[in-house]
């Protein structure tokens with residue numbers, strides 16, 4: 001009987017697709033390089049578009065002009081404080097005033113998901129290895 005044959009054929013295929021679903025269902029990313037995950041690609045793209053002019057490609061900054069994000073206590077520390085700095089320039093103790101004559105731009109217009117991807121990216125690159133940031137932490141930072 002045909003339906004039975006189809007069932008026999010499709011069951012193993014269905015199982016196979018379930019196994020592959022984790023990678024197969026990732027939304028298409030603009031660039032397929034960098035960290036590899038969708039969040040990583042989004043964060044990398046946002047970093048390239050918004051932060052590179054000052055903090056440079058490898059997060060190294062410009063000595064005495066723009067701080068390095070590599071090994072920065074502000075980047076590696078409390079994610080809510082980091083988000084407050086980037087989104088509303090509320091200065092945490094890890095970013096003491098008076099070190100730089102130049103100013104940072106405000107990025108409060110970033111969506112929660114995008115801000116989370118961006119901060120996750122800077123915490124996981126340039127030799128940094130801090131925990132990821134999620135959208136709930138961004139919302140918390142905005143509410144404070």
Ligand code: HEC
Pocket residue numbers: 047050051052053054055065066067068069072073074075082085086094095096097098099100102103104105107118122
């Ligand atoms: C116009 C240049 C400029 C751009 C663009 C910029 N920044 Fe900055 N950033 C600065 C300056 C200047 C400081 C230091 C400000 C201070 O200490 O008062 C800074 C400080 C920081 C710090 C604190 C680092 C430390 O250790 O003190 C973080 C984190 C940061 N920026 C993240 C970002 C991110 C993420 C982006 C992109 C969304 C970005 N910045 C875009 C100029 C810039």
